[in-house]
Structure formats: structure tokens, C-alpha cells
Amino acid sequence: MAIKKYYAIADNTITNAYKLNLSTRATGANAGAADIMEIYSIYGRQSTSSAEISRALIKFPVSEITSDRSNSKIPASGSVKFYLKLHNAEHSKTVPTGSFTIVAEPISADWEEGYGLDLEAYKDITNGNKGSNWIARKGEGLQEITKVTFTSTNKAHYAAGAGANYIIAYNGNRAYNLWFNNGSDSAPSADGAEVEVDISSAGSSTAAVASEFQSTTNALAAFDSNVDPTNSAIVYLSSSLEGGHTDTSVEGTISGITLAVQQDGNNEIPWTKVGGDYITTANAAYPYRWFSQSFTSGLEDIEIDITQMVELWSAGTVDNYGLGVHLSGAFEPYFSTDFDPTYSGYIQNTTGSTVSYYTKRLFARGSQYFYKRPAIEARWDSSKKDDRGNIFYSSSLAGVNDNLNTLFLYNYVRGQLANIPSIGTDAIYVSFYSGSADNSVPTGSLQTSSYTPNPPGAHSRAAIELPTTLPYQWVVDDDSPDPPISTNPYVVTGAWVSTGIYSASFAITGATNPLTKIFDVWHDGTGKNHPWASVEFATSSFEPLNMSASYSMAEPTYHLKITNLKDSYSSSENARFNLFIREKNWKPTIYTTSKTTIKSKSMLSASYRVFRTIDAHEAIPYGTGSNLHTMMSYDNMGNYFDVDMSLLEPGYAYAFKFSFYDSSLSSWIEQPQTFKFRVENYEH
Numbered sequence: 001m002a003i004k005k006y007y008a009i010a011d012n013t014i015t016n017a018y019k020l021n022l023s024t025r026a027t028g029a030n031a032g033a034a035d036i037m038e039i040y041s042i043y044g045r046q047s048t049s050s051a052e053i054s055r056a057l058i059k060f061p062v063s064e065i066t067s068d069r070s071n072s073k074i075p076a077s078g079s080v081k082f083y084l085k086l087h088n089a090e091h092s093k094t095v096p097t098g099s100f101t102i103v104a105e106p107i108s109a110d111w112e113e114g115y116g117l118d119l120e121a122y123k124d125i126t127n128g129n130k131g132s133n134w135i136a137r138k139g140e141g142l143q144e145i146t147k148v149t150f151t152s153t154n155k156a157h158y159a160a161g162a163g164a165n166y167i168i169a170y171n172g173n174r175a176y177n178l179w180f181n182n183g184s185d186s187a188p189s190a191d192g193a194e195v196e197v198d199i200s201s202a203g204s205s206t207a208a209v210a211s212e213f214q215s216t217t218n219a220l221a222a223f224d225s226n227v228d229p230t231n232s233a234i235v236y237l238s239s240s241l242e243g244g245h246t247d248t249s250v251e252g253t254i255s256g257i258t259l260a261v262q263q264d265g266n267n268e269i270p271w272t273k274v275g276g277d278y279i280t281t282a283n284a285a286y287p288y289r290w291f292s293q294s295f296t297s298g299l300e301d302i303e304i305d306i307t308q309m310v311e312l313w314s315a316g317t318v319d320n321y322g323l324g325v326h327l328s329g330a331f332e333p334y335f336s337t338d339f340d341p342t343y344s345g346y347i348q349n350t351t352g353s354t355v356s357y358y359t360k361r362l363f364a365r366g367s368q369y370f371y372k373r374p375a376i377e378a379r380w381d382s383s384k385k386d387d388r389g390n391i392f393y394s395s396s397l398a399g400v401n402d403n404l405n406t407l408f409l410y411n412y413v414r415g416q417l418a419n420i421p422s423i424g425t426d427a428i429y430v431s432f433y434s435g436s437a438d439n440s441v442p443t444g445s446l447q448t449s450s451y452t453p454n455p456p457g458a459h460s461r462a463a464i465e466l467p468t469t470l471p472y473q474w475v476v477d478d479d480s481p482d483p484p485i486s487t488n489p490y491v492v493t494g495a496w497v498s499t500g501i502y503s504a505s506f507a508i509t510g511a512t513n514p515l516t517k518i519f520d521v522w523h524d525g526t527g528k529n530h531p532w533a534s535v536e537f538a539t540s541s542f543e544p545l546n547m548s549a550s551y552s553m554a555e556p557t558y559h560l561k562i563t564n565l566k567d568s569y570s571s572s573e574n575a576r577f578n579l580f581i582r583e584k585n586w587k588p589t590i591y592t593t594s595k596t597t598i599k600s601k602s603m604l605s606a607s608y609r610v611f612r613t614i615d616a617h618e619a620i621p622y623g624t625g626s627n628l629h630t631m632m633s634y635d636n637m638g639n640y641f642d643v644d645m646s647l648l649e650p651g652y653a654y655a656f657k658f659s660f661y662d663s664s665l666s667s668w669i670e671q672p673q674t675f676k677f678r679v680e681n682y683e684h
Contacts, residue, residue: 002382002629003620003647004074005085008365008374009061010113010322013038014134014276015054016345019122022046026122027274027345030131030139032114035366036089037374039102039326040359043333051333051346055275056362057111057132058086059322060376062313069314072499080380081627082310084291086302086325087372089361095298096357101328104304105278105290107321109271111137128243128267134275134345136268141242144170144265148213148235150206152256155199158209160185165252168192170265171222172241178217180209180254190251195220206233209256236262243267275347276324292328298360310376331357370649371617379629382642384408384497388542389636390602393510395547408635409494409502409522409538417500420537422524425496429525429534430504432492435517435541442519442539491525508544517543542636553664557584558601560658560673568678571650579606579632579639579658600638605661607631607668608641613653613676620647622659624668650681 013031015038018024022045031037042052065082068074084104114131116124126132126139133139146169152158158180160166166179166188175192179185183200197216202208210227214235218225221240228234237248243265250259271277282289291304302325313320326332334352363372386408394403407430411420419425433442494504502522519541523534561580569575581601607630610620620643623630632641648654656675659668 002380002623002627002631002642004068004378004644005375005647006060006062006064006378008058010057010059010111011037011364011374012057012111012113012116012132013054013119014057014132015052015122016134016274016347017042017052017054017122018046018050025134025345026125027134028125028127028136029118029122030114030116030124030126030133031119032112032116032131033366034117034119035364035368036119037086037325037362037364038119038359039362040096041327041332041353041357043354043356045356049335051335051349051352053275053326053332053347054359055324055326057107057276057322057324058374059107059111059320062310062320065310065376065378066314074378075380075382077311077314080307080378081305082307083377083379084302084304084306084323084325085375085377086362087369087374088299088301089363089372090299091359091361094358096295096327096331096360097298099294099296100298100331100357101292101294102302102325102360103290103292103328104306104309104323104325105280106309106318107276107324108279108319109137109277110321111276112139114139126268135270137271137277138269139267140269142263142266142269143239143242144248144261145239145263146237146248147260147262148210148237149258149260150210150213150233150235150256151258153204153206154256155180155182155202155204155209157256158182158199158254160188161252162186163188163190165250165254166190167248167254167257167259168251169217169223169237169239169248171239172243172265174222176220176222177251178213180213188251193222206256210235239265273347274345278324279318298358302362306376325362327357371619379623379627381628381631382633383628383631384501384503384633384635385604386503386633386635388540389599390604390634391508391542391544392547393514393544394507397547397549403507404505405507406503406505407520407542408497411500411502411537413500417498419496419500420502422535423496427525428494428496428502428504428537429523430492430494430506431521431523431534432506432508433519433521434515435519439517442521442541493525494522510544510546514544514546517541558582558660558671559584560671560675562656562675565675565677568680569645571645571648571679571681573645574642575645576640576642577656578637579641581638602634602636602638603632603660604634605631606634606639607659607661609657609659610643610648610654611657612649613655619649619654622668624659624661645679648679650679653678 015029016025016027019026037056038054039056040054044050045052074080111132112130114126116131118124128141129139131139159182160179163186166177169176169178176195177188177190177192178195178197179187180197180199187194197213199209199212202212210233214225214227217223217237224238224240226236248259248261279289291306293302293304312318329349329351332349332352334349334354335346336350363369365373367373385406387405388407391405411418435442492504492506494502497503519539521539522537526534559582563578563580581603607622607624609622611618632639653676657670659670662669
């Protein structure tokens with residue numbers, strides 16, 4: 001399983017386009033619940049120089065990626081690629097023509113998806129309701145917060161003065177007239193609710209007056225007042241309702257008070273810049289600020305490598321607010337002005353285009369089409385190439401890498417893969433030995449300090465020699481009970497691959513009388529200079545082969561069979577498939593037929609794809625490019641691969657196809673056989 005998808009958790013289209021009347025802009029429109037997102041650039045529709053832009057906002061569940069990595073469901077950073085996958089939605093309008101570029105920029109502030117649906121008349125206006133638009137990133141509004149500082153100990157300085165002096169504070173759009181009574185004052189006669197702050201019995205201190213003000217205003221449902229815990233002469237007066245109004249202010253003169261608005265009330269939380277806030281400057285902590293893809297027809301899907309961005313999100317280096325997807329600046333409309341365009345909805349763009357790039361539509365997360373939903377697709381090569389059944393002696397016919405062999409150790413504990421406790425994810429070590437007289441066990445005693453080189457009847461250890469041209473450690477016993485510590489060519493250092501799986505690579509050279517069977521012993525390395533004294537974990541064997549040249553070009557054809565294929569699978573299942581392969585013209589002898597289980601041929605480069613049988617839709621295409629995410633594994637039993645069935649829409653029949661790489665043609669050759677199965681969404 002080397003493909004995993006993370007579907008969008010929020011998306012929206014924001015625009016400054018003109019409505020159908022060509023006089024009012026739709027900057028307040030929201031399309032968070034639409035099943036389509038839209039990207040366009042329109043120049044000169046309303047006037048000879050008018051500019052209209054549409055952009056898409058998308059957010060993904062990066063926390064799921066982090067969790068999956070912690071649970072070893074996807075590889076560590078550097079071993080996996082992440083792609084932004086957005087699918088083109090066909091429509092009847094004009095699509096962009098000519099070459100153009102779409103960019104995906106990280107958004108730098110939180111935003112709301114919203115519930116709007118209308119991408120034609122733009123009737124779904126947020127007006128302070130939930131959702132983002134061209135001007136605002138949130139519609140939830142802000143409460144006005146005012147810092148009230150009491151500076152005088154003389155209560156007369158706060159006097160209402162026959163109602164002439166008071167504070168006007170707002171809760172939403174309703175005014176409250178807060179007046180101070182030191183014993184003989186009267187309320188103002190003004191619009192709004194009159195609220196008396198009785199300070200007649202308060203002590204002569206700023207803290208005492210502040211306390212009366214806090215308790216009086218906090219008793220009103222309209223406000224939430226709190227004394228500053230570090231300064232008892234300061235009260236923070238917060239409106240209980242969201243919404244904008246003029247700042248809290250003093251009417252008349254109150255010499256003992258200073259006011260400072262800490263947060264303006266607003267029906268919406270605006271973007272810093274219209275059209276969305278994006279990270280536009282690269283720095284040492286954030287070297288990747290945008291990702292792009294070029295197009296020609298306007299009908300292509302979007303597939304952009306955003307690996308660096310996902311890794312920064314996952315590491316917590318950058319907060320995950322999603323991506324803004326839109327035409328690059330050169331293809332958005334030209335606009336230049338001498339006035340501040342913040343409130344008009346325009347974007348200053350003196351390098352923009354004076355031709356239109358019309359509209360590209362993409363399926364949104366609300367789409368009814370299973371395979372069209374926006375996603376981040378993780379891809380990596382998870383294939384394990386276990387050469388135990390295909391090990392060769394080094395040969396001058398092959399290069400350095402082709403002379404390498406790799407063995408795997410699979411540590412199953414009660415049927416489940418588990419790390420070896422004493423080494424965990426650290427190195428493991430492998431020693432090689434020749435066999436006993438009957439070639440059934442390795443020679444020597446590995447778990448004691450005693451060692452008898454070349455016991456009677458053993459195959460000659462000199463039959464394995466150190467390759468002089470390959471810079472790899474490998475294992476071979478010799479007649480010396482004390483191998484040289486400085487060079488130590490007797491132990492291969494292996495590595496942890498994944499939970500319970502370890503591997504080691506080596507090269508071996510056959511002498512004049514090469515061994516027909518070699519034993520590999522896996523151990524903890526405590527005696528790696530005396531491997532027979534180490535703690536042994538497992539012992540196995542392999543039969544090395546000799547490379548040989550041919551005098552004709554082979555054109556093999558193969559018989560294929562998935563030996564464990566079922567009729568149907570659950571959509572929540574991760575399934576493993578074993579592929580049996582043999583050449584069609586294989587002709588065993590009578591002895592082989594009656595005595596031997598036919599062995600599957602292991603294809604070193606084999607890939608699979610999955611298509612839906614009803615319409616041939618490519619559910620999982622071949623991954624034979626740079627990521628090799630559909631590359632098949634192999635071991636001494638043949639090829640195998642894993643499939644996450646959640647990648648496939650349940651309720652349909654699918655089929656596997658296979659391709660093998662032919663180096664003589666430098667091409668992947670698809671095999672003719674298909675293997676069908678269904679995916680079901682079982683309730684239990």
C-alpha cells in the first residue's frame with residue numbers, strides 16, 4: 001500500500017466579479033457549499049479596463065497525515081511525495097485558452113468555508129454570517145473591547161455635571177450612556193439606555209471607582225467587564241454582541257478617565273488584503289511560498305507536487321490554513337490605480353494580463369463523484385525486493401548495483417510483525433556460513449564462544465571470496481578464529497525497514513568451487529568481530545546462482561494468477577495479493593512435475609493498476625514514474641502487493657492489470673490478463 005489520500009475538509013470560491021447587472025460587485029458572495037470551485041480572470045467586461053477575479057480556497061486535514069506518520073502508515077519525511085489533486089469539471093462556458101499557469105499559495109490566516117451555493121448570480125452574501133468571501137475571511141464578527149483607565153482619586157472628576165458628561169458604549173448597534181453619580185448628579189438626556197454608576201459611597205481611589213464601574217457594567221447583559229489583574233485601576237469593557245459601530249467615547253468632559261479601543265467591533269473579520277492573505281515572501285524558515293502548474297487547453301486536471309508545504313505543515317513550522325488556488329499574477333487582470341483599492345475589491349496588478357482567461361471549474365469536496373473530490377495524495381515506493389530466491393554470485397557481466405543482493409528478515413510474534421526488543425529500530429547484523437556435511441545447518445556454534453573452523457565434511461569456506469571491486473561489506477567465515485578487528489569483512493550491517501522488518505545488502509563472489517548453499521545468520525552484533533558469540537535471532541539459507549550471457553533475444557510470455565483473489569472486499573480493508581508468474585513455454589521434466597512445487601518467477605520490476613469495469617475509469621493508474629507507488633514487492637515465493645480498498649468507490653466491480661518492465665525495449669509491457677473483484681461497503 002503506497003498510496004493514501006487525504007480529502008479536503010473545507011473549500012470555497014471567492015470573487016470580486018460583477019453581478020448580472022454589471023454594476024454591483026459580488027465581493028460578499030460565498031460558495032462554500034457548492035460542489036464546484038471556480039478560477040477565472042476576466043478583463044474589460046464591464047468597461048474597457050475592468051478586472052474580475054475568482055479564486056479557490058482549500059484546506060486539508062494535515063493532522064491526519066501527522067497521525068498516520070506517527071503510526072507508520074506513511075513513511076518519514078524524505079521518503080514520500082504529496083500531490084495536490086484537483087479534477088477538471090466540464091462546463092458550457094469558455095475555458096482558458098493558450099498557455100497559462102495556476103499557482104497554489106499557502107494561506108496565512110484562518111478562514112471559514114460557509115454555506116453558499118450560487119456561482120452564477122452570487123446571491124449567497126455572507127453579511128456577517130458564517131463564511132469567507134473576497135473581503136472577509138470570517139463572518140463571525142468581532143466584539144468591541146475598550147480599555148477604560150481610571151486616573152483620578154477625586155470623584156468630582158467623574159461627575160456627570162447635570163448630565164453633560166458620560167461615556168457612550170455600544171453593544172452591537174445599541175448605545176448605552178454610562179454616567180457617574182457622586183451623590184448629586186443626574187442622568188443625561190440622550191439617545192440610548194441610561195446606566196448609572198453610583199460612586200457616592202466608593203472610596204477615594206482609582207481602584208474603588210474602577211470596581212464600581214466594573215460591577216455596574218458587568219451586571220448588564222450588554223457587557224462583559226473585567227478588571228485588569230495587574231492593575232486594579234483598569235477595566236476592560238467588552239460588548240456581548242458582535243458587530244461594528246463607532247468607537248466607545250466620552251461625551252463632554254471626564255478628566256479622570258482615558259479610553260483606548262483594544263478591538264474594533266465588526267460584522268466580519270476582514271482579510272488583510274482583499275482576495276485572501278497568502279505567504280508571499282520566502283525566508284530561511286519558509287523557503288517554499290508557492291507551487292505551480294502550467295496548462296495549454298484549460299481542460300486538464302491539476303496535479304502539483306506540494307511535498308515541501310505538507311512537510312512544513314506537518315512539522316508545525318507553518319500553521320495549516322490551506323491553499324489558495326488561482327491564476328498566477330501574470331494571468332490575472334491588469335489593474336493600476338493611485339488610490340488605495342482595499343475597499344473597492346480591486347487588486348493592484350501592474351504586470352497582469354489585458355486579455356481574459358475565462359473560467360476553469362474544478363470539482364469541490366461536495367461533489368457526488370467519488371474520484372473527483374479534492375485531495376492530497378501521498379505516494380511512495382513501498383516495494384520490498386527480497387532476493388532470497390534470486391541471489392547471484394558477483395559477475396563481470398553486471399555492474400556494481402546489479403551485483404548487490406538483499407535479504408529480509410520478517411519478525412512475526414503471534415502472527416503480528418513486531419520489532420525485535422533488544423535492537424528495536426537499530427542496526428542488525430548478518431553472518432554467512434557454509435553448510436555441514438549434509439548441507440542442512442551452518443557450521444560452527446553461533447551461541448557459544450567455541451568455534452571449530454572447517455569441521456570434517458564441511459564445504460570449503462574458501463569457496464566464498466571478497467569481491468575486490470565492490471565497496472560493500474559482506475559475510476564469509478575463514479579459518480581464523482580471530483578475524484581482524486580493523487577491517488571486519490565478516491559481518492554485514494543490516495537496517496530496520498519498518499515494524500518487524502529488517503534487511504541487509506551484500507555481494508558475494510564464487511571461487512573455483514562455489515557453494516551451492518549458504519546459510520545466513522541474523523544476530524545482534526554483540527560479537528560482530530566474533531559473530532559466533534552473538535545472540536542469534538534467526539538462521540536461514542539460500543542457493544546462489546551464476547550469471548550467464550545469452551546468444552539470442554528472449555521474448556517471453558507469461559501465465560499469471562492471483563492465488564488468493566476473493567470475489568469481493570470491504571471498502572475498509574487493506575488487502576494483500578500474491579501473484580503467481582511462470583513462462584508459458586515452461587516445460588518441466590517428469591521428475592520436476594511429480595516431485596516439485598512449481599515456483600513462481602519473481603519479476604524485479606512489476607507494477608499494477610486498477611480500473612472500474614463498468615466504464616474503464618482508472619481508479620489507481622500505474623505508478624511507474626518517479627514515485628513507483630504501484631511497484632510490486634517480491635520474495636522467494638514470488639511477487640505480491642497491497643491495496644487500500646478505501647481508495648475505491650464501493651458498489652462497483654474492478655479489475656487488476658499488470659505491467660512488467662522490459663529493459664531491451666526500455667518500456668513497460670502490459671500483460672493481457674485481467675483479474676476482477678468487487679468492493680462493498682459492508683455495515684458490519
